[in-house]
Amino acid sequence: MAPPRLAGRSLLEFLITLLIGLAPVACGLLVLALQVERKQEETAEVSVVEAIYAIDRVFDAMHGSSNAVLGLVGQPCEKILPTLRQEALRQPSVRSLVLTRENRAYCSTLLGSIDTAIDPGSYFNQRLRLDSRNEITPDMPVLHYRLQEYPMGVIAISDARSLQTELQGFKNAIVLALQFGSDFVWATGSGSAKQVPNHEENSQRMVSEKYGYTAHAGYPDGHTRKMLSQAMASTAPSLLLVGIITSAVAYWGLFRQRRKPA
Template sequence: MLRSTHAGRSLLEVLMTLAVGLVPITSGLAVMGYQLDKKLEQVSSTSLQEALFVIDRALDDVNQTTLKALPLSGKPCRAVQDELKGLVLRSPHLHSLSLTQDGQAYCSSASAFALHSPNFAPGEHVKLDFGVPTVPNEAILEYRLPDKNPGVSASAYGVKLRNELNGFQSGLVLLLEFGDNYLWSAGDSRSAERPSQAEYFQSEASTKYGYTVKVGFPAGYRQQELLQATLQTLPSLALVGLLTSAFIYWGLFRSRKKAIHDATR
């Protein structure tokens, strides 16, 4: 009876030692998961604000060039077309500048035979367009000065916006939405599927230009990052757990040995 009691107590001590050894492992993994959540949430939030800043700045450049062309509006095309071309040459991100009357282009820096008049919705002055006659396979950003007649409109290459998006952290998907059309670093709304932004999703509209930035990590990204971090950290946590178990077991062993010694005195 005494032997079975001793065996049961020893088994209980081993189980308790193992349980205590698991505490630093489970708590370490829990803290790591919490820190990963905070990190990804912060990356998403910070990238959203940075994207709004850099895209607004890119559109500011388009706006400034368009304002420089405004004094030419209303003048005969033949008299000012060379100046329009010069403005475009000094702004490599631009595809063309057009002078407009009642919303219709009557003069373009691109070609007198390739006039293009984007269809802006009421109150809209920035849009993403596809199928512009002179660049049919490109994503083109269309911009017009609001409330100007005669006025000026500008066409900028969408690749400039993609280049801005490529500067952000790998793994995060940033998408720029202009009404029903959108683009991201690897495609646009002509693609077969919209990119996944299922995790840590955030969005905000530009107060200056009306487009929307949407950011998020693709589905499964957190699990992948957590697995990678676990594989890197688990050996260290396991060592801590093993040392903790050994220390506890040694303490229990000493206590039991002391108790036996005191009982035999």
């Protein structure tokens, strides 16, 4: 039976060796956690920038169609309707074009001659409006883009699906949402802020300089923990091997050499 002093010394040597071996493992896990967190932040930052770029292109197309027919405003609807419909067909993202005069819509590519009041205050930034209560597609909101050179104006109308299609192109479990005032659109739906899928982790936001809407990007709760667990599962064996080798080398260098007879 080993004397108490020798047993205590052996225990101390074991603890010191264990701590030395755990040091690279702990450092490796810390670096891994920081890398996972930083990667998600960078992905969210890049995604929100790319989302702004993609959605701006959708609005650029709507603006182009509106601007192309702005010169027709004021002419009789029956006379210009064929040209108006032809322009609407040129741009796939545009469902219809509506001509307005003194804030009253009077000609539509879908309905022909109309007489409907337009409320500028219902448009975000006087330009954009998300309509979730339309009669034509009640299950899909429509987006209105308003080009105004008072008293003349044009409204380009598109399905919100055109925005959702762009958002669905982003992977890596990133959640993207577009905000138009109090209304939101995301890859699988639309609604109020309370209905937007959770994206609190590594959240980023950016305002479009061209059109004023806001793009939000982030990950749902628990995503970082999930990614860290996956990363640890793949790197833990390597870190443990490094720890064992470090412990063995430390033990040999610190203690075994001292026990050799002179």
